[in-house]
Amino acid sequence: MDFLRDPFGFVIQWYVGWLSGLGLPAFGVELISKLTGALVLATGAMLFVVFLIWYERKLIGRIQDRFGPNRVGPWGIFQPVADMLKIFTKEYITPIGADKVTYNLAPILAVAAVLLLWSVLPLSVTVVGTDLNVGLLFLIAVGGLGEMSYILAGWGSNNKYALLGAFRLVAQLISYEVPLVLSALVPVMLAGTLSVTGIVQAQENVWFIVAAPAAALIFFIASIAEIGRSPFDLIEAESELVAGYNIEYSGLKFGMFFVAEFLHAFTVSMIFATVFLGGWRGPGAEQIPVLGFVYLMVKTFVVYFVTILFRGTLPRFRIDQMMNLNWKVLTPLSLGLIMAMSIVGGLTRQLPAFWQVTAYLIINLLLLGATDQLMHFAQNRKTKLNLATQPGKGVLTTSSKHGSGE
Amino acid sequence: MLGNWLYIGIFALVALMMPAITILIAGILSPKKPDPIKNSTYECGVETVGPNWTQIKIQYYVFALVFLIFDVEAVLLFPWAVAYQFLPLYAIIEGVLFLLILVIGFFYAWRKGALEWF
Numbered sequence: 060m061d062f063l064r065d066p067f068g069f070v071i072q073w074y075v076g077w078l079s080g081l082g083l084p085a086f087g088v089e090l091i092s093k094l095t096g097a098l099v100l101a102t103g104a105m106l107f108v109v110f111l112i113w114y115e116r117k118l119i120g121r122i123q124d125r126f127g128p129n130r131v132g133p134w135g136i137f138q139p140v141a142d143m144l145k146i147f148t149k150e151y152i153t154p155i156g157a158d159k160v161t162y163n164l165a166p167i168l169a170v171a172a173v174l175l176l177w178s179v180l181p182l183s184v185t186v187v188g189t190d191l192n193v194g195l196l197f198l199i200a201v202g203g204l205g206e207m208s209y210i211l212a213g214w215g216s217n218n219k220y221a222l223l224g225a226f227r228l229v230a231q232l233i234s235y236e237v238p239l240v241l242s243a244l245v246p247v248m249l250a251g252t253l254s255v256t257g258i259v260q261a262q263e264n265v266w267f268i269v270a271a272p273a274a275a276l277i278f279f280i281a282s283i284a285e286i287g288r289s290p291f292d293l294i295e296a297e298s299e300l301v302a303g304y305n306i307e308y309s310g311l312k313f314g315m316f317f318v319a320e321f322l323h324a325f326t327v328s329m330i331f332a333t334v335f336l337g338g339w340r341g342p343g344a345e346q347i348p349v350l351g352f353v354y355l356m357v358k359t360f361v362v363y364f365v366t367i368l369f370r371g372t373l374p375r376f377r378i379d380q381m382m383n384l385n386w387k388v389l390t391p392l393s394l395g396l397i398m399a400m401s402i403v404g405g406l407t408r409q410l411p412a413f414w415q416v417t418a419y420l421i422i423n424l425l426l427l428g429a430t431d432q433l434m435h436f437a438q439n440r441k442t443k444l445n446l447a448t449q450p451g452k453g454v455l456t457t458s459s460k461h462g463s464g465e
Numbered sequence: 466m467l468g469n470w471l472y473i474g475i476f477a478l479v480a481l482m483m484p485a486i487t488i489l490i491a492g493i494l495s496p497k498k499p500d501p502i503k504n505s506t507y508e509c510g511v512e513t514v515g516p517n518w519t520q521i522k523i524q525y526y527v528f529a530l531v532f533l534i535f536d537v538e539a540v541l542l543f544p545w546a547v548a549y550q551f552l553p554l555y556a557i558i559e560g561v562l563f564l565l566i567l568v569i570g571f572f573y574a575w576r577k578g579a580l581e582w583f
Contacts, residue, residue, distance in 0.1 A: 097476040174480035189472040233532040240539040251550040311491035379582035386580040405557040
């Protein structure tokens, strides 16, 4: 019965008990159990990528009115396995003049940075890598470590396209880190802790996406930009940069960048589900921990589905549009959001929790509406300026006004 | 607390070893037939002209500077956000004032054209 309610926790307890029964010192038991936990979690995450690649290719195929992979195994589910076997036997081509250390370190660091994110994510009540008291900051910092690997790849390849791609990527990633960090402040404010487990615990009554939809929206857009997915995929823009930072990579080194990208996309969805959608919270999750794991997976896959939908349906931004969206919309909005929410929270502190959440919700929606109005205003003014300066192209500008959505 | 960081350290080692070992195994399995044409820098079939580590325009550095300001600011704000639930109103106002100063700086950078991509 205990096993059925919480299989993961049961196995962990049994394993630790078995280890200490061997007569090892307490420190050795801790060390070995932690090493095993890390190995199992990291291996599981790496193998999970195989499924993710299949899922994404199938979905993208459906969006583009294709079948997607459907030859190898039922519904083509073994297609990524076949691809992996193939890529294992491919030659490594190291370009002449490449900086060997950075060139070889980059794919390793890319995967390691993403895997390390899994060490603090709570998968259910009992299964959590470790409950770090600075968990959210750790997630953001390690997420930023991935940028390092891309600049290493771009710099080490000794290729102009790769270098251009890497510079673009770093410009994009550090820019979107600003709204990401600022919007992550809001759940921290609401929960009163940086620990990821604490943030999940604090969402007992209401998910933070209800209390702060604006922060959730900013966090979501910024995380899509952080993983470099379409519509923010101009870092590997095939049509202009050939492939960006990974142009000179071949074989499994190239594959590792893709493992990192897919896993990062899923991990970012999981972070969003944890921070804003209540993580493993759901009816009965406290009593039956394995249910919490199921809830978390369902929420994560919903978020992941939305990111794939974005990727499948939106065209790529131009670099100045992308920078403008970040610096002129998301950053001022997140700054205003923190100020407004802290003042509203301070003023409504005496009220019952329900009214406080309502006040938060209202101020969030007000700010979102105001941003929308301002963007329309700016767009209209730009169109008018274009009309005034280029009289010949007036017709074209007015008609393109409707097409250029904000 | 130390146990937590021990786990992070072990996990970091495992996370680094895992792709490294996979790449190593693939390196043993894969063929090795290098030749100068294959190993030359890929530039759409044309020979590379000049150094590959080229100069990059100044705009990237301006954005990096603005980013630096906001990142440091965010790190300063995290303790404030953690303690937020217990802060009296004047401490909240102080935090908002701190943010307002940054907002003024931000709009100054905006007016100066530091946020234009051209």
